[in-house]
Amino acid sequence: MLDFACRSPFANALSISTESRSALGLDENPTLQQFGLTIDRRLLTVWGRELQSPSVLYLKNKEARTFGGGWNMRDVQVAEAGPKITNWAWVQVTES
Numbered sequence: 001m002l003d004f005a006c007r008s009p010f011a012n013a014l015s016i017s018t019e020s021r022s023a024l025g026l027d028e029n030p031t032l033q034q035f036g037l038t039i040d041r042r043l044l045t046v047w048g049r050e051l052q053s054p055s056v057l058y059l060k061n062k063e064a065r066t067f068g069g070g071w072n073m074r075d076v077q078v079a080e081a082g083p084k085i086t087n088w089a090w091v092q093v094t095e096s
Contacts, residue, residue, distance in 0.1 A: 013043055
């Protein structure tokens with residue numbers, strides 16, 4: 001799965017425009033033809049931009065350093081421990 005997720009954009013485009021078309025039956029699809037629909041072989045081009053990394057804050061406003069779309073959780077706490085639990089109880093619900 002990791003190999004598939006780490007493919008280049010070119011490999012993904014090639015896979016979508018060839019293998020996926022065949023797997024989805026987009027070329028000879030009677031249902032699409034009944035409605036007069038065809039699926040273009042060209043992929044849609046969408047313009048985008050790269051955003052700045054967000055500020056990631058943990059417990060006590062400790063900021064994690066972000067880099068390349070990820071961040072390291074080393075030396076940060078997510079939550080504080082609650083009070084010590086000394087008494088336990090449970091309820092069991094079953095069908096009769």
